Amino acid sequence: MAETGEGKKEEADYKRLHSFPLIRHTDMAEEMRVETMELCVTACEKFATNNESAAKMIKESMDKKFGSSWHVVIGEGFGFEVTHEVKNLLYMFFGGSLAVCVWKCS
Numbered sequence: 001m002a003e004t005g006e007g008k009k010e011e012a013d014y015k016r017l018h019s020f021p022l023i024r025h026t027d028m029a030e031e032m033r034v035e036t037m038e039l040c041v042t043a044c045e046k047f048a049t050n051n052e053s054a055a056k057m058i059k060e061s062m063d064k065k066f067g068s069s070w071h072v073v074i075g076e077g078f079g080f081e082v083t084h085e086v087k088n089l090l091y092m093f094f095g096g097s098l099a100v101c102v103w104k105c106s
Contacts, residue, residue, distance in 0.1 A: 024099075025091045032066065036090050040100045044074070051075055051098075058102060066104070073101045 021041050026033050039061050047054035055072040062070035066088075073080065076097045082089075088104035 020094075022093045023090065024093060025089070027087050027089050029087060032087075033090060035065070036062065036102055037092060040090075040092060040102065041094060044094050044098060044100065048095075058100070062102065062104075069105050071103055071105065073099075075099060 021037055023033070023037065028036065039058055043054040043057040043061075047057065051074040055074045058072045058074075059070050062072075071082075076099065078099065080101055082101075082103055083105065084103040085106055090100075090102045092100050094100060
């Protein structure tokens with residue numbers, strides 16, 4: 001079934017309405033959470049078509065600010081189970097269906 005131009009416009013409007021960051025789960029302290037969320041939003045906007053570059057930017061920035069061993073996954077439709085240091089996990093959605101998971105391992 002072919003999608004009409006109007007259908008594509010409605011989908012674009014829907015994605016635009018949900019472009020704010022939505023934290024699904026975190027155990028980070030308030031200050032670290034805010035910094036990490038802003039960093040994720042900046043990286044996802046800067047590299048809108050390249051999730052690998054966005055993840056690399058987030059990882060390198062987190063390593064500099066909060067010490068090494070940070071890991072980042074960005075994508076759509078993924079599940080995960082990770083072991084992480086307490087108070088060092090952030091799982092959020094951005095731009096509709098794009099998910100970002102940031103965590104630190106020892």
